[in-house]
Amino acid sequence: MADPARGFDRGEFLRRRDALQAGMAAAGMEALLLTTAADIFYVTGFLTRFWESPARPWFVVVPAKGDPVAVIPAIGVDLMRQSWISDIRCWDAPDPKDDGVSLLAATLGDLVPETGAIGTPMGLETQLRMALGDYMALTARLAPRRMVDATDVVQRVREIKSDAEVSKIRAACAVADRTFARVPEFAGPGRPLDAVFRDFQRVLLEEGADWVSYTAGGAGPGGYGDVISPATPQPLAVGDVLMLDTGAVRDGYFCDFDRNYAIGPVAPETAQAHASLYAATDLALEKLRPGMTAADAHRILCEGLRAHGATPGGGRLGHGLGVTLTEWPSFTPKDQTVLRAGMVLTLEPGAEIAPGRILVHEENIVLRDSGPELLSTRAPAELPVLE
C-alpha cells in the first residue's frame, strides 16, 4: 500500500474546526485557547520539531465562529503561512517584558464579550504550555471574562480519527513493522543493549520514520524490570527476553507498539507468559466494541490474562494514540471514557512474571463499529528467537 500524501486537505481542517465549535457552543465557550504542539498541529497542520525548544510559547485561538487565529513568535510565521490559517499575529519572542501576553489578550478580548467564557484544557492528560505567570497575567487582563476547562471539548473531537488520520497512523505502524522484521540484523546474544537501541532507531529512519520521538525497551532473564529506562551497555544473554517499543513519527502521526524476542531458546514459563499476553490481546480483538468503556477494555484484557494463568501487571493496559505518543483514554479500572468508533487505541497487556519482572505486548488498532481493526501487523504467536 502506498504511503498517504503529506498533510491534509482543507476539508479535514474545516471539519475539525466545526466539530470544536459545536463542542464549544454546547459548553458555552466563546473561544478556545490552545497552547500545545499537539492541539495546535491538530487545528492548523503546523508541524515542526521546534517545540523541543522551551523558549517560546505558541497560541492558537478558535473563536465561536470563523477561522482560528494564530498568535505566534515571529520565527514561526513563514511556516504557519504554509498552513490553511490566514489570520497570523506575531511578536518577537522571547520577550522578557511581554512574551505575547498583550497580543493574546487583545486577540481574545476582541473575540469574547466581557460576560463570556474562554476554554482551555485543564484536565487529565493535558498541560498548559506557557509560563504560569503569563497565564495568570492573561486571565487578570481578560477579567471579567472567565477561563473554563475545555478538556472535554478538545478530547471528544481529537479522539475520533478521520480516515485520513487512520491512514497516517497505519503508515507509521508500517514503518515499525518493517523495522521489527529487521531486528535479527542487529540484536542477538552478546550484543550490548545500547547498541541495539541505537540500531533500532537507525533502522526506523531507514524504513521511513521522519523522526523517532520515542524508543524504549528492556531485556532480562525471562522478562524485564521496567519499560522506561534508557539502555545500558549490558550485553544480551541467552535466556533474556528483549523488548523494543517505539513511537516513530511519520507526517506528524505516531505509532506505539512493541515486540518481544527471545535471546536463544525459550524457557517453557516464558513461552507460557507470552502466550497469555497473546491470548489476552486476541480476546480484546474479538470482544472490544464501541459503547464499552476504557475500564471495560481493562477488564477484558485482565480476564484474558487470568484465563491463561497470568497476573496482570505493568500499569495501564492500553491507551489512545494519534498526534502524541499516548492519548486518553487509559485502560485502567477507573477510566469511564466511552469507546467510540474511530478511536485509535493500543492494546497493551502486561504480565507480572516475578516480583519486579514483567512481559508486555502491544498492538495498535482502530475501533470500528464491528470491532477492532489492526493497524500494526499482528505479532507472531510464538516468541521469535534470536540466535
Next chain:
Amino acid sequence: MADPARGFDRGEFLRRRDALQAGMAAAGMEALLLTTAADIFYVTGFLTRFWESPARPWFVVVPAKGDPVAVIPAIGVDLMRQSWISDIRCWDAPDPKDDGVSLLAATLGDLVPETGAIGTPMGLETQLRMALGDYMALTARLAPRRMVDATDVVQRVREIKSDAEVSKIRAACAVADRTFARVPEFAGPGRPLDAVFRDFQRVLLEEGADWVSYTAGGAGPGGYGDVISPATPQPLAVGDVLMLDTGAVRDGYFCDFDRNYAIGPVAPETAQAHASLYAATDLALEKLRPGMTAADAHRILCEGLRAHGATPGGGRLGHGLGVTLTEWPSFTPKDQTVLRAGMVLTLEPGAEIAPGRILVHEENIVLRDSGPELLSTRAPAELPVLE
C-alpha cells in the same frame, strides 16, 4: 578524548541541592516544586524518554533542608530507585479522580508551614508540566501557603554548568562534529532534502547520539526561508545553500549547532554573507566576557555582522544550552541576564540576505573568565562545497 562516564557522582547532586536550597533561603521559600523533565533530571538524574507521553505528571519537591522527595507515577519507581533519591512516593497514574494531587499536597503540607511559600518556575522560558486544574486544586488545598515564582532560583543554578556537565555537552558536540564531517556522504546536487534529513539523523546515531531530539535545516538558492520547517522532497540544486542543525542528545545533554554547505560552486554574494557570519562569530569569541549581558552579546554579534556589510536577521542570535535544546538567556536587545563563567551558550548570528531569506551559523561555547572556549569544532572559514 574518551567520552565521559555515564551519569554523575553523588557529589554533583549534593552541590545542586545545596545551591538550590541557598537560593530558596535567599528568596524565602520553604519548598521548591519541580514538574518538568529538565528540572527533575537536573535534581535527581532521572533520565527517560517517557516524558514524550503526556499522560502522567511527575513531581519533585526540594525542601528547605534535606534531600529532594520524588512524588511520581508507579511506573517510574524502578528507574527512580536507581537515582540518588531515597524518598520516593508513588500513585497509580493516570487517575481521573486524583492524579497525584493528594499525595503531592500531603508531601508539601508536611514540609511547609502554613505561613510558608512554595516556589515553582512561572517566568520566561518556563512551563508547568501538570494539568492546570490540578495545579489550581493543589494551591487551594495548600492555602494559606503561598505559591511564588522560583524562575530565578532555578535558572541561576542550572545556568552554571559544572565541569562534569561541560564534558557531557562537549561529548554531544563531538557526536555532531563527526556527523557534519560525513555530510558529503549523503548530501549533494539532486538529493532530496527529506532524504538528507533522514540520513543526518541516522549518522548522528551511528556517531554516538543516544537519541536525536531535534534536527532542522533548510536549503535554497543562496540561503533559506526559515529554519524550523520539516524537510520536503525537493532535490538540492546547484546554487543552494544547505543548512543542517541538530540537538543530538548524549547522556541527557544536548548540543545545538548547525553547519552550512554550498551545493556546487559558491556565488560571490553567498561567500560574502557567510564570511560576515564567520567574522561576527570570531568577534564574539574574542570579546565575550563574564559580566556582560545577553543584550551585550547580541550587540557584539550585530556589530560583527554590520562591520562586514550584513543585515542581522533570524531572531535571537544565541542562547543557553544544556539539559534542554535551548535554555535562557536569549541574545536579544531586551535580555539583561548577566553572563557568568560556566554558562554554556550558543553563538548564532543570522544574516538576512534577501527579504525572507537568511543564512545562520552556530557554535557552542562555555564561557570562562578568560572568554569563550569552543565546545563545537569551529566551522571551516569557507563554505564547504558538495558536488
